[in-house]
Amino acid sequence: MKRILGVAAVLGTLVMAAGPAGAAVPCPPPDVCVGPCPIQIQFDANCFAFETAYNKTTFISTPGSQMTIVGLITQFGVPLNILNPNDPNKEYTFVMSGLLSKGTILSVNGPTTLYDCDYDSLKGATFAIYEGTPRNSPATAAAWAANPFGGAVVPANHQDGTLILTGDLCGFHTNIAKTGLTVSGSFRAGYNFTGGSLYNLVSGTESLVGGNWCANLSGCKPANYTAHPNGKFDASRTTSANHSTWGKLKQIYR
Amino acid sequence: MKRVALLLLSASLLAFAGPAFATGGEDELLISFTGFDYQSPNPSGTYLDLGEGYKVVGFVTSSGPLLASWIDFTSYEYTIYIRDLTVNGRFFTFPNLTVTFANNGRGSYYADNFPVDGGTAATYGTNPPNATAPSTFIDGTLDPNTGERVTGDVDGFVLVYNFSTNQGSFAGNMTLDGGPDLIYVPVPQRPGWVLGGLLGPPNATIPLGYDHQVDGECRIPGKTPAAHHTWGAIKALYR
Numbered sequence: 001m002k003r004i005l006g007v008a009a010v011l012g013t014l015v016m017a018a019g020p021a022g023a024a025v026p027c028p029p030p031d032v033c034v035g036p037c038p039i040q041i042q043f044d045a046n047c048f049a050f051e052t053a054y055n056k057t058t059f060i061s062t063p064g065s066q067m068t069i070v071g072l073i074t075q076f077g078v079p080l081n082i083l084n085p086n087d088p089n090k091e092y093t094f095v096m097s098g099l100l101s102k103g104t105i106l107s108v109n110g111p112t113t114l115y116d117c118d119y120d121s122l123k124g125a126t127f128a129i130y131e132g133t134p135r136n137s138p139a140t141a142a143a144w145a146a147n148p149f150g151g152a153v154v155p156a157n158h159q160d161g162t163l164i165l166t167g168d169l170c171g172f173h174t175n176i177a178k179t180g181l182t183v184s185g186s187f188r189a190g191y192n193f194t195g196g197s198l199y200n201l202v203s204g205t206e207s208l209v210g211g212n213w214c215a216n217l218s219g220c221k222p223a224n225y226t227a228h229p230n231g232k233f234d235a236s237r238t239t240s241a242n243h244s245t246w247g248k249l250k251q252i253y254r
Numbered sequence: 255m256k257r258v259a260l261l262l263l264s265a266s267l268l269a270f271a272g273p274a275f276a277t278g279g280e281d282e283l284l285i286s287f288t289g290f291d292y293q294s295p296n297p298s299g300t301y302l303d304l305g306e307g308y309k310v311v312g313f314v315t316s317s318g319p320l321l322a323s324w325i326d327f328t329s330y331e332y333t334i335y336i337r338d339l340t341v342n343g344r345f346f347t348f349p350n351l352t353v354t355f356a357n358n359g360r361g362s363y364y365a366d367n368f369p370v371d372g373g374t375a376a377t378y379g380t381n382p383p384n385a386t387a388p389s390t391f392i393d394g395t396l397d398p399n400t401g402e403r404v405t406g407d408v409d410g411f412v413l414v415y416n417f418s419t420n421q422g423s424f425a426g427n428m429t430l431d432g433g434p435d436l437i438y439v440p441v442p443q444r445p446g447w448v449l450g451g452l453l454g455p456p457n458a459t460i461p462l463g464y465d466h467q468v469d470g471e472c473r474i475p476g477k478t479p480a481a482h483h484t485w486g487a488i489k490a491l492y493r
Contacts, residue, residue, distance in 0.1 A: 039288065042315050044283070044286035044471075045318060074316045109346070109347045109351070109414075110352045111345065111352060112345070141476070173421065179412045180412075182426070183425060184425035186452060187451065210421065210451065211451045211470075212449055214449055218280050219280030219282050222280060230471055
């Protein structure tokens with residue numbers, strides 16, 4: 001009886017966990033980070049966004065516009081600090097996709113005009129992180145300017161190599177503020193890891209990805225790119241995991 | 255006479271011309287950083303009330319091409335400190351806040367090879383200013399390669415925050431004007447910008463007493479295109 005209950009509980013948990021990807025559920029709150037909460041994954045200058053229906057002058061994203069973000073990782077924190085993003089023979093890149101715009105909403109506060117846009121709050125958005133050899137994604141301003149999104153290099157060279165981590169994005173939101181000639185911006189989303197060859201090193205719990213969103217300066221959106229994100233995936237509570245066998249797993253319920 | 259007048263006019267224009275703010279070309283990254291912000295001084299219970307101060311401490315995470323040869327993350331800790339920003343305007347209509355600041359704020363980045371240079375590892379602590387912040391972000395001055403490396407004047411700084419989405423941003427004009435590594439930044443590229451994204455609660459990474467997580471960049475104008483010419487060609491301009 002104990003075994004049956006145990007198996008039933010496991011099956012129930014699996015069914016609950018494997019809900020439909022597009023289920024209309026709110027984003028779960030970020031996980032409680034216990035102890036030091038280092039940067040898990042940092043990306044800086046070499047990260048750009050591209051949208052299929054976006055006006056770079058007015059900052060307006062048309063509903064249904066599809067956004068993709070590609071980037072080169074510059075730092076890994078615990079427990080991913082076994083990876084060296086400065087390895088001359090390897091690069092670590094990521095692609096965020098499935099970010100479907102709900103349309104930019106304008107509002108005004110005092111001297112500031114605000115441009116807010118939600119992108120897919122229903123977990124249809126995902127990200128993937130790759131370890132590739134050799135280093136072949138753009139890493140200089142000139143290389144980005146020469147390689148627009150949709151060309152031979154971007155996003156192709158960001159998604160070659162070994163898929164080391166995948167995950168969901170939830171509640172991706174951008175906020176651009178224009179006060180006089182001064183323009184600033186930010187982005188924020190929840191994320192959780194779902195797979196990849198290094199999935200056993202990271203927890204599947206929810207945390208934040210976000211940072212600066214440069215939408216104005218000329219050099220921060222070269223070629224046909226629409227914005228330049230600079231930010232990080234925060235570490236959440238890490239859950240230790242061990243490799244096991246089906247035999248050992250069955251043993252738990254005997 | 256006409257030549258002399260033209261020469262005098264040209265000379266006077268050159269003398270009065272400040273560094274070009276924008277070259278018309280693309281801007282470029284100077285440094286990227288991540289950290290946390292706080293209010294100081296903070297006498298009012300209202301967030302960034304008139305007269306209050308705003309500060310950011312954090313770490314440099316990468317550099318652009320101009321400083322790449324002079325930054326060594328394996329041997330040094332690199333930190334940033336933005337300060338001397340005083341609120342002079344505040345506009346709040348829930349959920350949006352806009353705060354403007356008086357000119358002459360400062361922003362700097364620092365190098366520290368503790369403990370050799372007398373510095374210590376940068377530590378946020380809680381409820382800043384405290385015993386470690388900002389002090390451990392700006393210490394380490396015994397080694398000539400450490401301490402404040404590049405500093406600049408921040409004008410036109412504006413911060414916006416949305417209390418519903420719990421995110422915001424800041425931006426300001428930042429003119430680089432000091433520090434031993436300023437020599438690596440050509441004069442026309444020194445008037446740049448400081449930009450940052452803010453992520454507020456719920457955000458478990460924010461230490462107690464800090465307000466937001468900050469991710470940002472200092473950006474500068476790109477190189478101005480130059481062409482080789484002879485003295486003869488230059489003289490011809492004034493004949």
